[in-house]
Amino acid sequence: MRLFATLTAGVALLLVPCVAQAKGTLTVYTYESFIAEWGPGPQIEKTFEAECDCDVKFVGVADGVALLNRVKLEGTSTKADIVLGLDTNLTAEARETGLFAPSGIDLSNVSLPEKWTDEIFVPFDYGYFAVIYDTEALKTPPASLKELVEGDSSEKIVIQDPRTSTPGLGLLLWVKSVYGDQSAGAWEKLKDRVLTVTPGWSEAYGLFTKGEAPMVLSYTTSPAYHMIAEDTDRYQAAAFSEGHYMQIEVGAITTNGASNPLAAKFLEFMTGPGFQDAIPETNWMYPAGKMDTALNPAFDKLVKPSKSLLFSSEEVAKNRKEWVDEWLDAMSK
Amino acid sequence: MSTSARSVRPLLPGIVSLGVIVVLIGGAFGGLLVEGFRDLSRAIAAFDGYMLRLIRFTLLQALLSTLFSVVPAIAVARALSRHPVFWGRSFILKLFAVPLALPALVAAMGVLALFGRAGLFAPLLSSFWDGGWPGIYGLAGILVAHVFFNLPLATRLLVEALDTVPGDQLRLASQLGMGAGASFRLIEWPVLRAAIPGVAGLIFMLCITSFTIVLTLGGGPAASTLEVAIYQALRFDFDLARAVALTVIQIALTLVVVTGLIRLGANVTGEANLVVARQRYVNVGPQELLFNAICIVLALLFVAGPMVAIVVSGLKADLGRLLSESSFHRALGTSLVLAVVSATLAATLAWALAAARSYSSGSGATFLASIFDTGASFVLVVPPIVIGAGWFVLLRHFTDVFSVAPIMVALVNAVMAMPFALRAIRPAHDAAAERHDRLCLSLGITGWNRLRLIEWPVLRRPFATAFAFAMALSLGDLGVIALFGSEGLKTLPYLLYERMGSYRTADAAGLALLLGLFCLTLIMIADWLGREEKDARG
Numbered sequence: 001m002r003l004f005a006t007l008t009a010g011v012a013l014l015l016v017p018c019v020a021q022a023k024g025t026l027t028v029y030t031y032e033s034f035i036a037e038w039g040p041g042p043q044i045e046k047t048f049e050a051e052c053d054c055d056v057k058f059v060g061v062a063d064g065v066a067l068l069n070r071v072k073l074e075g076t077s078t079k080a081d082i083v084l085g086l087d088t089n090l091t092a093e094a095r096e097t098g099l100f101a102p103s104g105i106d107l108s109n110v111s112l113p114e115k116w117t118d119e120i121f122v123p124f125d126y127g128y129f130a131v132i133y134d135t136e137a138l139k140t141p142p143a144s145l146k147e148l149v150e151g152d153s154s155e156k157i158v159i160q161d162p163r164t165s166t167p168g169l170g171l172l173l174w175v176k177s178v179y180g181d182q183s184a185g186a187w188e189k190l191k192d193r194v195l196t197v198t199p200g201w202s203e204a205y206g207l208f209t210k211g212e213a214p215m216v217l218s219y220t221t222s223p224a225y226h227m228i229a230e231d232t233d234r235y236q237a238a239a240f241s242e243g244h245y246m247q248i249e250v251g252a253i254t255t256n257g258a259s260n261p262l263a264a265k266f267l268e269f270m271t272g273p274g275f276q277d278a279i280p281e282t283n284w285m286y287p288a289g290k291m292d293t294a295l296n297p298a299f300d301k302l303v304k305p306s307k308s309l310l311f312s313s314e315e316v317a318k319n320r321k322e323w324v325d326e327w328l329d330a331m332s333k
Numbered sequence: 334m335s336t337s338a339r340s341v342r343p344l345l346p347g348i349v350s351l352g353v354i355v356v357l358i359g360g361a362f363g364g365l366l367v368e369g370f371r372d373l374s375r376a377i378a379a380f381d382g383y384m385l386r387l388i389r390f391t392l393l394q395a396l397l398s399t400l401f402s403v404v405p406a407i408a409v410a411r412a413l414s415r416h417p418v419f420w421g422r423s424f425i426l427k428l429f430a431v432p433l434a435l436p437a438l439v440a441a442m443g444v445l446a447l448f449g450r451a452g453l454f455a456p457l458l459s460s461f462w463d464g465g466w467p468g469i470y471g472l473a474g475i476l477v478a479h480v481f482f483n484l485p486l487a488t489r490l491l492v493e494a495l496d497t498v499p500g501d502q503l504r505l506a507s508q509l510g511m512g513a514g515a516s517f518r519l520i521e522w523p524v525l526r527a528a529i530p531g532v533a534g535l536i537f538m539l540c541i542t543s544f545t546i547v548l549t550l551g552g553g554p555a556a557s558t559l560e561v562a563i564y565q566a567l568r569f570d571f572d573l574a575r576a577v578a579l580t581v582i583q584i585a586l587t588l589v590v591v592t593g594l595i596r597l598g599a600n601v602t603g604e605a606n607l608v609v610a611r612q613r614y615v616n617v618g619p620q621e622l623l624f625n626a627i628c629i630v631l632a633l634l635f636v637a638g639p640m641v642a643i644v645v646s647g648l649k650a651d652l653g654r655l656l657s658e659s660s661f662h663r664a665l666g667t668s669l670v671l672a673v674v675s676a677t678l679a680a681t682l683a684w685a686l687a688a689a690r691s692y693s694s695g696s697g698a699t700f701l702a703s704i705f706d707t708g709a710s711f712v713l714v715v716p717p718i719v720i721g722a723g724w725f726v727l728l729r730h731f732t733d734v735f736s737v738a739p740i741m742v743a744l745v746n747a748v749m750a751m752p753f754a755l756r757a758i759r760p761a762h763d764a765a766a767e768r769h770d771r772l773c774l775s776l777g778i779t780g781w782n783r784l785r786l787i788e789w790p791v792l793r794r795p796f797a798t799a800f801a802f803a804m805a806l807s808l809g810d811l812g813v814i815a816l817f818g819s820e821g822l823k824t825l826p827y828l829l830y831e832r833m834g835s836y837r838t839a840d841a842a843g844l845a846l847l848l849g850l851f852c853l854t855l856i857m858i859a860d861w862l863g864r865e866e867k868d869a870r871g
Contacts, residue, residue, distance in 0.1 A: 059820055060820065065569075066568075066569065069568075069569070069570070069571035072571055073571055073729060073734060074729075074733050074734070074735070075729065075733075077732060077733035077736075078733070079733075161569065163565065163569035163570045164569045191555070194553070196470060196552045196553055197552075197553045197554065198834075199569070199834065203834055212450055321572075324570070325381070325383065328383045328554050329381070329382050329383045331553065331554040331555060332383055332386045332387070332390075332554040332555050332557065333386070333555070
């Protein structure tokens with residue numbers, strides 16, 4: 001009998017979190033670093049909750065690509081109203097799943113280097129991938145992707161896994177757009193410089209700032225963090241002569257979320273100052289919407305890409321599997 | 334009609350148990366097959382260069398791990414058996430049983446705490462290494478961790494084998510003045526040669542299905558095994574076709590190895606029954622004494638090192654803060670509930686199978702009895718990741734996989750622990766059946782009454798042994814929870830893995846110490862209960 005009681009108590013305990021809440025709730029799936037203590041999540045949650053009188057629930061999923069996989073896996077039974085943190089490399093694939101609904105919001109606040117017209121996905125920030133290096137550990141940083149690939153293999157870099165992480169996928173596409181058919185060979189060379197492949201951006205950047213490696217794949221905007229928050233010029237982005245691959249991060253409403261009035265409200269809020277003001281100095285990216293405050297002057301000191309590289313979303317969707325397999329093949333040799 | 338009903342009813346619990354196992358394994362295979370045929374061309378396309386390299390690495394690391402475990406174990410086991418009495422000998426043998434009781438994740442933490450980039454030996458190693466110690470990721474890390482588990486296991490099994498050498502032979506050898514070389518060649522080697530294939534096979538099998546060690550110490554696509562690749566295909570890529578193809582290969586590989594093992598007559602569950610020192614006559618010269626002492630001390634250092642490192646680095650963590658964190662409380666609660674449910678299930682399943690087996694063999698149905706027997710051991714062939722993966726792809730057609738995660742985790746862990754639980758319960762059950770069957774029959778005591786009045790008092794203890802053992806296994810598991818875990822369901826090992834992933838090393842070390850202590854305590858309780866039971870019966 002006692003056994004039965006234990007069992008029942010156990011099952012009951014597992015079911016407790018499922019009990020419904022009273023106030024309107026908005027569930028947002030996003031990548032891990034977005035909701036970290038130092039990320040934009042906490043601040044944005046507070047601002048939006050004050051505005052909507054609702055409860056915002058952030059769910060962190062490793063990184064951008066894993067985020068899409070998670071939604072695919074959960075399919076129509078997903079609990080997410082909003083998915084925040086896919087990028088344009090993934091939008092065509094995400095659209096094809098049929099799991100996302102048109103945003104239906106006014107896009108006049110959106111401001112990007114290029115005009116934005118997508119009906120489903122709404123951009124919230126953008127940036128350029130870059131190799132960040134520690135000036136105290138590395139005297140001559142690579143000046144091009146070629147130099148990174150062919151350089152001294154004892155000077156290590158930490159990169160992210162393209163199967164889970166949007167920066168990881170970004171580097172894969174960067175190499176692809178520079179090396180084309182020769183990418184596999186480039187990866188086989190670069191492999192010896194890779195200290196480790198992490199599932200997400202946060203782990204990689206954590207290893208780098210701990211001094212485990214002199215280089216990490218991140219964004220041209222990452223040094224702004226060290227300049228503003230830590231008042232140091234120690235960490236710098238290496239400008240690459242071939243240009244830098246661009247990333248535009250987007251949010252979207254799921255088909256399940258379409259019935260939640262808070263979802264569209266959130267996306268609209270996302271393009272305005274309540275959300276955008278937090279982006280540059282918590283997510284350390286360029287804002288893609290309307291801000292009330294001016295950008296910190298530190299952002300003027302950052303590397304400006306000589307050329308911005310970007311595949312079309314459709315092209316990535318068509319080739320991603322094949323290119324990731326090529327990467328796996330080269331990296332496992 | 335009433336007679337046939339009576340003859341089947343005692344078998345019902347056993348049949349239900351067997352049904353649970355068949356459904357769990359069959360469902361997993363079904364899910365994989367359906368998914369594979371849905372996308373056959375892609376499943377076939379997944380047999381590519383990457384797959385070949387995975388197979389090669391899986392086999393290579395298992396082969397090297399076996400080699401580095403068994404060869405030194407021969408020297409250590411020989412040294413221990415040549416010196417049947419010395420201070421600390423039984424302590425060493427007890428210590429060598431500890432790695433098997435530790436969750437793989439905790440052992441991985443121990444290895445990292447010693448040889449990791451920030452490990453205790455890192456400053457020393459850095460002075461030999463150009464550009465600083467790179468840490469022990471990749472093949473080297475995997476091998477060290479596997480040898481940490483398997484060298485002591487092999488040693489214990491080989492000591493057991495050497496203990497079967499009759500004392501008279503040793504006395505004769507000593508009277509004839511045989512040196513170390515001659516007695517090794519003529520007396521010890523024949524015994525070892527018979528035992529080594531089984532021991533090596535068992536270790537090879539354990540390494541080929543190793544998941545946690547490779548996941549935590551691999552560090553990239555170049556050092557990945559099939560099991561880890563299955564996990565990544567599901568949770569990283571969501572590439573079902575690849576996951577199915579990998580699973581098929583993994584099953585084929587384990588089947589080949591297990592068939593080979595059974596041919597060799599190995600003890601697949603790996604239990605060493607040590608004979609405690611009895612009078613033996615051995616002549617040991619000073620040179621051999623030195624060699625033996627070096628072997629024993631080196632092995633002792635190698636096995637104790639990671640354990641000491643776990644304790645040292647664990648105590649350095651901010652345990653007070655960890656213990657008061659709400660994420661720790663939640664994970665501990667989840668872990669305990671899942672482990673209790675899973676252990677209850679495992680022990681109950683084992684009891685039902687033991688009862689059905691003894692009833693059917695008692696009534697002459699030997700074929701049926703052997704089905705109840707193989708049903709249990711078949712589970713050992715199928716790695717939990719494979720079962721988890723199968724259900725993962727199957728369930729997503731019906732429901733949100735993560736909402737049924739707790740049930741899956743408890744169930745798979747229960748079935749995985751069941752063969753070990755059966756080993757604790759069956760001997761006691763068979764002995765009790767032999768003693769009470771006729772009495773019960775003549776008094777007409779059956780069903781619930783028999784269970785409550787006759788069986789429970791006798792089987793309470795073995796049931797508790799099985800329960801504690803199954804609970805320890807379930808508590809330390811990272812395989813199934815890695816597939817099914819999410820922010821909604823975090824166990825202690827999952828939390829630990831997460832902290833490791835975000836390089837919060839101190840937290841991870843503290844958690845590893847706690848988890849290791851939990852599991853070790855449970856195994857010790859199980860061991861103690863089991864021993865008392867044997868003493869009481871003997």
